[in-house]
Amino acid sequence: MQDLEIYIRDLEPAAVSNWLEGQLDELQLDDTDVSSVVKGMARYSGARVRITLYPGAFGKRFTSLVMEGDELPWNSDLDCARSAWRAMDTEIRCSPGDWKEGDPVEDDKWWRLDHRGEQLVVWN
Template structure:
C-alpha cells in the first residue's frame, strides 16, 4: 500500500472533492464542512483508494490530506501538492520525501507551494 500526504492551508469547503473529481472515479467524500476527521473513498484505474482529511494539523490552519491505495494518481507527495495548488490556489505543504513515522523532524525542510513559487522551508 502506498500513500500520498499533503497539508492544505485554510481549506475551503468542497475544495478537496472539487479537485479530486477530475483525477479519480467514484469519489465519495463530503468535505462541505471539515471540522473533524473525514473519511472517504474513490477508485483510480479500477483500484480502491482511501481518502482521509485531518483538520487542525500544525497549528490549526492546515488540514492534512492522506490518499492511500495500491495505485495512485501521482508518484510523489510533491506531484500531488503541485496538482492541489493549481486547483485550490492556497498554500500547500508536503514532506520532501524520505521521512518515516517516528523519525525526528526538528530541522527537516518541507516543500511550500504558494503564490511565491515552490520553496523548501522549515515548517515554523
C-alpha cells in the first residue's frame, strides 16, 4: 500500500476533484464543501484509491490531502505536489520524504511549491 500526502493552502471548493478528474478513474469525491473532512475514492490502473481531505492542518490555512492505494499516479509526495500546483496554482507543501512518525517537526524542512518555485523551507 502506497500513500501520498500534500498540503494545499487556501483550498477552493471542487479544486481537488477538478484536478484529480484527469489523473484517476471513477473519481467519487464531493469537495464542494471543504470546511470539514471529506472522503472519497477512485481507481488507478484498476486498483482502488482512498482519498481524504483534512482541513485546518498547520495553522488552519492548509488542507491535508491523503491518497492511499496499491497503485497511484505519482511515485512521491513531491511528484504529486508538482501536479497539484500546476492544476491549482496555489501554494502546495509536502514532506521531503525522510520524516517518520515520532520525529520532531520543529526544524524539519518541507517542500514549498508556489509562484517563487520549489524550495525547502521550515514550515512556519
